Amino acid sequence: MQRWMNRVQKERPADLAGQQLTAAIYFQGLGSAVGQLTFGSVHAAGQRSSFINDAQAMQNAVAARDEVIAREREGFHRPPGSLAADFPDSKGVLAVTDRQLIVFGYHQGLFRTRIEDPVARIALSDLSGWSHSPGMFAWTLNLAFRDDSDVGLDLPIANKPADFVWTLGVPATAA
Structure with a gap:
C-alpha cells in the first residue's frame, strides 16, 4: 500500500x-484475477490437446475467462x-x-x-x-x-x- x-x-x-x-x-x-488464471489454465490445456487448434484453444480460454468475470460481477448494481x-x-x-x-x-x-x-x-x-x-x-x-x-x-x-x-x-x- x-x-x-x-x-x-x-x-x-x-x-x-x-x-x-x-x-x-x-x-x-x-473477477479479473481469477479470470486471468482461468484463461491461462484453459488455454494451456487447449494447446496441449491434439483435438483442437490454437485458434480454438484461444477462443475457449477467452470464453472461460469471460464466464468467470461475469459470474463474479453478478449481483452488483452499476447502472x-x-x-x-x-x-x-x-x-x-x-x-x-x-x-x-x-x-x-x-x-x-x-x-x-x-x-x-x-x-x-x-x-x-x-x-x-x-x-x-x-x-x-x-x-x-x-x-x-x-x-x-x-x-x-x-x-x-x-x-x-x-x-x-x-x-x-x-x-x-x-x-
Missing part, C-alpha cells in the same frame, strides 16, 4: 491538493450514470483521502506504467458502506454508495490488500 501512496503523491500531487492521502492501492475489475459505474472494469488505482475516493486510470505499458487522470472523485459522504473478503489470489473490496449502486474490486494479493483494509478499518464481509 505504501508503494501506491508514494506513487500517487509523486505522479498526481495536483489531484491531492489540500487533502490528506490516507491509503492507495492498485485494483482490477472484480449508467451511477457512482459505481465510474469505476473501470479493467484496472486502476484507488486513493482514499480525508475527503474523497479518487479513482485514477492506470496505464500498464511494456516499459513504463503510469497513474493517469482521475476517472472519478467520490465524496466520502456518498460512500454508504464498504467491506472486504480475503482470497487466495486477490481480496475483494465491496463499495456501496448512497445512490444505491455498488461495485466490487479485486485487490491483487501482491499489493498487500490486508494493509489497505486495516489502515481504513474496512470490515470483513459478513458470511
Whole structure:
C-alpha cells in the first residue's frame, strides 16, 4: 500500500491538493484475477490437446475467462450514470483521502506504467458502506454508495490488500 501512496503523491500531487492521502492501492475489475488464471489454465490445456487448434484453444480460454468475470460481477448494481459505474472494469488505482475516493486510470505499458487522470472523485459522504473478503489470489473490496449502486474490486494479493483494509478499518464481509 505504501508503494501506491508514494506513487500517487509523486505522479498526481495536483489531484491531492489540500487533502490528506490516507491509503492507495492498485485494483482490477472484480473477477479479473481469477479470470486471468482461468484463461491461462484453459488455454494451456487447449494447446496441449491434439483435438483442437490454437485458434480454438484461444477462443475457449477467452470464453472461460469471460464466464468467470461475469459470474463474479453478478449481483452488483452499476447502472449508467451511477457512482459505481465510474469505476473501470479493467484496472486502476484507488486513493482514499480525508475527503474523497479518487479513482485514477492506470496505464500498464511494456516499459513504463503510469497513474493517469482521475476517472472519478467520490465524496466520502456518498460512500454508504464498504467491506472486504480475503482470497487466495486477490481480496475483494465491496463499495456501496448512497445512490444505491455498488461495485466490487479485486485487490491483487501482491499489493498487500490486508494493509489497505486495516489502515481504513474496512470490515470483513459478513458470511
